Amino acid sequence: MFILSKFSDLIRIEPSKFSKKTEDALEDEINIKYANKVVQDVGLCVCLYDILEVGDGLIRHGDGSAYIKTVFRLVVFRPFVGEILVGWISSCSEDGIKVRMGFFDDIFIPKEYLFEGCIFIPPEQAWIWRTEHDLYIDTNERIRFRIEQEIFTDQSPQGPNNTESADSVAQNGTDAVQQQQLLQNSGPSVSAPYSLIASCQAPGMGLVTWWD
């Protein structure tokens, strides 16, 4: 579920922070810059783990701050494809189930990835798995699921030329686009920079209370 990622970055320390120890100042700046942010193709950064190398502090013309080249490792949330995780159901819709983990909420289980024989009951806003007994999949239940796909959406501002960006999306493969549309239909996570597609099809998956 969590990994360590190695980064190198030029960290700026303002003169007002020169009274701190260098490591402390660097730690604070790194946490301000990275904590709770998604880095493309890396994952959701949690916090600094350790600092590996600290370069010399350099000063630029016209700026009193020290710029320090630093190599460090971050704790990053990046489950691998196939990993089993546990979360809570935040909402059910016709298209599938949205799952939250508290610190990370952009997880979606599309209906194609649910158990065979699952149906959606609109008046109750819940899914039911029809076996010998009807098993309810309801909001706020703890659910176990498997990661199938990870989607990173680049959020850097797009240029004004719409035709060009549409072309580039088309080239990125229709599969990812379809999944994106699924996500878009399912609620406010349209622009989530990092989202996960999960499945719930094998024995052992689904509500934790079913199996334990």
Add this chain to the structure above:
Amino acid sequence: MKAEVARDKLLSNFEVLQHINDIKRRQKQHSASRYRSALKTENFETILLELHTYLGDKSHSPAAKQSVNDIKSFMKEISIYDLEKAEKLQIINIAPTSLVTLYCLVEEYDQRFTEDEGNHMLQLVQTYLHPAPPPSQPET
């Protein structure tokens, strides 16, 4: 900014929780002497709190009750089975209490291990990893 190695090492939930607890302890010691701008560290505080809620909840998260020695002894005992690193990591994170949960953590279980071996693994989990007690079935 440059990501040198995106996946350097894997961390278990327990290690992450321990790291968060370390940070909180240090914050307490320094809170008086170190200047912190609440606005700037908002993101940092938010994720620490949310992650601590997820990992530190004793009734759900096995990581909250595990210790370094527990995990060391578990790794020693489980090494008689030929499990992949990622599989062992998931067993430690989830601490399965039933065979069916164990089956979904271990790939192609039926071809690699027998049911007795599975029961032994569950026993090791029970001894060392402090799995969450089976939740009471909510009546509808």
